[in-house]
Amino acid sequence: MFKKISPIFLLSTLVACTSSETKTETPVLTYPQTKKVDTIDTYFEAKIADPYRWLEDDRSAETEAWVKEQNGVTFNYLSTIPFRNKIKERLTQIWNFEKRSAPFKKGSKYFFYKNDGIQNQSVLYVQEGLNGTPKVLLDPNILAADGTVSLGGLSISKDGKYLGYSINRAGSDWSEIYVMEIESGKKLQDEIKWVKFSDIAWKGDGFYYSAYDAPKGGSELSNKNEFHKVFYHKLGDAQSKDELVYEDKEHPLRNFSAGITEDKSLLLLYGSESTSGTTLAVKDLRKPNAPFVWLVKNFENNYGVVHNEGNKLYVITDKGAPKYQLLEIDITGKPDYENWKKIIPESTDLLESVSLCNGKFVAKYLKDVTTRLYIFNMNGKKESEIQLPGICKVDAFDSDKDDSLAFFSYNTFTAPASIYKYNIVTNKMDVWFKPTIDFKSDDYETKQVFYTSKDGTKVPMFITHKKGVKLDGSNPCFLFGYGGFNSYYSPEFRIDRAVFLENGGIYAIPGLRGGGDYGEDWHKAGTKCQKQNVFDDFIAAAEYLVKEKYTSHDKLAIHGRSNGGLLVGAVMTQRPDIAKVAIPTVGVLDMLRYHKFTIGWAWATDYGTSENKEEFDCLIKYSPLHNVKEVEYPATLVTTGDHDDRVVPAHSFKFIATLQEKQKGKNPVLVRIDVNAGHGAGKPTAKQIEEYSDIWSFIFYNLGMKY
Numbered sequence: 001m002f003k004k005i006s007p008i009f010l011l012s013t014l015v016a017c018t019s020s021e022t023k024t025e026t027p028v029l030t031y032p033q034t035k036k037v038d039t040i041d042t043y044f045e046a047k048i049a050d051p052y053r054w055l056e057d058d059r060s061a062e063t064e065a066w067v068k069e070q071n072g073v074t075f076n077y078l079s080t081i082p083f084r085n086k087i088k089e090r091l092t093q094i095w096n097f098e099k100r101s102a103p104f105k106k107g108s109k110y111f112f113y114k115n116d117g118i119q120n121q122s123v124l125y126v127q128e129g130l131n132g133t134p135k136v137l138l139d140p141n142i143l144a145a146d147g148t149v150s151l152g153g154l155s156i157s158k159d160g161k162y163l164g165y166s167i168n169r170a171g172s173d174w175s176e177i178y179v180m181e182i183e184s185g186k187k188l189q190d191e192i193k194w195v196k197f198s199d200i201a202w203k204g205d206g207f208y209y210s211a212y213d214a215p216k217g218g219s220e221l222s223n224k225n226e227f228h229k230v231f232y233h234k235l236g237d238a239q240s241k242d243e244l245v246y247e248d249k250e251h252p253l254r255n256f257s258a259g260i261t262e263d264k265s266l267l268l269l270y271g272s273e274s275t276s277g278t279t280l281a282v283k284d285l286r287k288p289n290a291p292f293v294w295l296v297k298n299f300e301n302n303y304g305v306v307h308n309e310g311n312k313l314y315v316i317t318d319k320g321a322p323k324y325q326l327l328e329i330d331i332t333g334k335p336d337y338e339n340w341k342k343i344i345p346e347s348t349d350l351l352e353s354v355s356l357c358n359g360k361f362v363a364k365y366l367k368d369v370t371t372r373l374y375i376f377n378m379n380g381k382k383e384s385e386i387q388l389p390g391i392c393k394v395d396a397f398d399s400d401k402d403d404s405l406a407f408f409s410y411n412t413f414t415a416p417a418s419i420y421k422y423n424i425v426t427n428k429m430d431v432w433f434k435p436t437i438d439f440k441s442d443d444y445e446t447k448q449v450f451y452t453s454k455d456g457t458k459v460p461m462f463i464t465h466k467k468g469v470k471l472d473g474s475n476p477c478f479l480f481g482y483g484g485f486n487s488y489y490s491p492e493f494r495i496d497r498a499v500f501l502e503n504g505g506i507y508a509i510p511g512l513r514g515g516g517d518y519g520e521d522w523h524k525a526g527t528k529c530q531k532q533n534v535f536d537d538f539i540a541a542a543e544y545l546v547k548e549k550y551t552s553h554d555k556l557a558i559h560g561r562s563n564g565g566l567l568v569g570a571v572m573t574q575r576p577d578i579a580k581v582a583i584p585t586v587g588v589l590d591m592l593r594y595h596k597f598t599i600g601w602a603w604a605t606d607y608g609t610s611e612n613k614e615e616f617d618c619l620i621k622y623s624p625l626h627n628v629k630e631v632e633y634p635a636t637l638v639t640t641g642d643h644d645d646r647v648v649p650a651h652s653f654k655f656i657a658t659l660q661e662k663q664k665g666k667n668p669v670l671v672r673i674d675v676n677a678g679h680g681a682g683k684p685t686a687k688q689i690e691e692y693s694d695i696w697s698f699i700f701y702n703l704g705m706k707y
Contacts, residue, residue: 030073262308282295
């Protein structure tokens with residue numbers, strides 16, 4: 001299956017019982033004095049002050065001193081929480097179990113990731129055949145003593161001889177590509193720098209990749225990313241000799257990603273200018289100097305090539321089908337849209353992906369945010385369903401058009417992922433790997449409910465808790481949301497949340513508009529000037545949980561990451577009474593200037609920008625930074641990383657400075673700035689445990705939870 005990379009990608013047991021460790025009176029906090037400057041911007045005659053603009057320079061000595069002072073206050077506060085160390089001990093204990101990914105096959109070899117327990121980074125293994133002895137192929141833990149170098153993408157050459165892989169340092173989106181000889185384990189001299197948002201697509205004795213020009217020193221983590229290019233690298237050559245395959249000099253804010261069909265005959269070129277919508281071109285590599293043939297030139301829809309048979313491409317798209325369909329495109333004879341042939345038409349459920357297995361299509365659908373698997377023949381006739389037990393999500397369905405075996409991960413909210421082996425000929429499924437964890441999964445249950453949002457829309461929500469919980473409004477509850485960029489949260493076990501569940505907590509995730517829970521229409525209903533729908537859906541989820549006596553507002557914590565950080569920031573400024581605790585993590589919080597940093601410009605499809613009058617009028621109404629008032633806000637812990645070059649830390653810096661300035665009452669408003677960390681991907685286990693220990697300590701303490 002060919003996938004398009006989106007441009008925009010683990011002593012003391014805690015139990016719910018009484019003890020002397022109760023919540024004490026919150027200490028009076030003295031926040032750092034944050035300097036204010038007289039910066040005023042004019043937007044369509046509206047004058048908007050930005051007094052903390054100087055914090056956008058996250059590499060200045062002044063900002064560095066401010067970060068140190070803020071972290072000093074935060075970590076001093078966290079150190080007074082009497083059970084903080086116990087939470088960390090228990091979290092480490094739960095985390096310490098073997099984890100594996102679904103294996104994928106290349107030639108006669110199988111590759112998979114494994115983490116022995118609390119290794120900072122998962123290790124890539126290879127074995128010969130299904131019964132071979134696994135051996136370490138690439139261990140990123142030896143690349144940095146603190147675990148802050150992580151593996152990004154990887155690709156195996158068609159002959160199975162070479163491994164191309166990318167690494168990221170300190171959580172940055174910037175990547176470096178290297179090559180290893182698989183049989184010997186020898187790292188070659190090839191080194192590619194300044195790579196971002198790139199595939200590694202092998203062809204012959206080299207590969208295609210995407211990169212930017214080298215940025216100016218000191219601005220690597222904040223400057224706008226412009227003029228993405230596609231190159232071809234021949235093994236053994238210096239990067240300076242790489243062939244420029246494609247660039248667009250007229251549109252600096254476009255990204256390009258190259259892919260290769262399985263038979264290596266066609267080069268695929270995807271273009272994007274935001275997080276939604278792609279162009280698609282194809283080049284016949286069998287013909288010298290063949291040009292790119294553009295199949296799609298606009299960004300109105302999304303396209304992903306699944307397979308090819310000669311000059312016929314099988315493409316999954318939302319073109320004419322908001323819930324996606326599979327089409328056949330003849331790229332030589334009749335490539336125009338009116339000649340595209342429907343293979344698997346749109347249905348009432350969301351078509352997530354299509355894989356090839358033993359000459360069949362395996363279609364993965366999302367029905368009310370849970371997975372369904374169906375088998376189709378190559379002409380699109382449905383043959384059977386692969387039966388899955390219970391509410392689950394299937395990840396990484398890995399198969400091959402000439403192989404009858406497939407592997408996939410099976411995910412639920414109450415147990416870590418198991419890996420299944422499926423034989424499409426016999427229709428038999430076996431567990432290939434099942435982890436053993438120090439958590440009593442059978443004691444918990446998940447249900448799905450549907451509640452009504454402000455405008456009458458029915459919204460799904462998963463609720464997980466101990467069996468037999470009493471619904472009397474006194475339970476601590478953790479409400480997590482995202483609501484954007486066509487993404488969604490289906491069943492998934494989160495190790496850190498096991499600590500909360502063990503202590504009587506209720507964990508809820510609603511499927512907010514703006515996400516991809518029900519296809520592109522659901523997504524668009526939460527974008528631009530309809531973004532308020534997302535916040536209304538989340539507020540309605542909180543009100544439902546209170547109304548149905550799962551919890552109360554004083555026992556509720558809300559959390560979101562990235563776009564979910566925006567969600568929490570907007571909800572807490574619109575409804576300060578909605579929850580007792582708020583955790584906006586790596587959030588987009590300045591909606592007027594987000595597009596001026598790194599890849600922020602690409603989010604305009606979801607948000608709009610302040611440079612458009614209508615969109616500015618919408619953004620200013622909910623931008624968290626610009627809607628902080630002098631009221632009492634929930635106990636708030638803003639978290640970010642100093643190397644976050646996806647959502648730059650300036651968002652969190654300016655928001656917390658404003659919040660500290662205007663907060664009334666005793667609830668603490670703090671920022672936790674992780675040093676040598678980025679947006680989240682590749683964060684070492686040790687840092688994850690430290691971060692979640694602090695987050696849960698803060699939540700437990702401010703919700704008045706007991707041990």
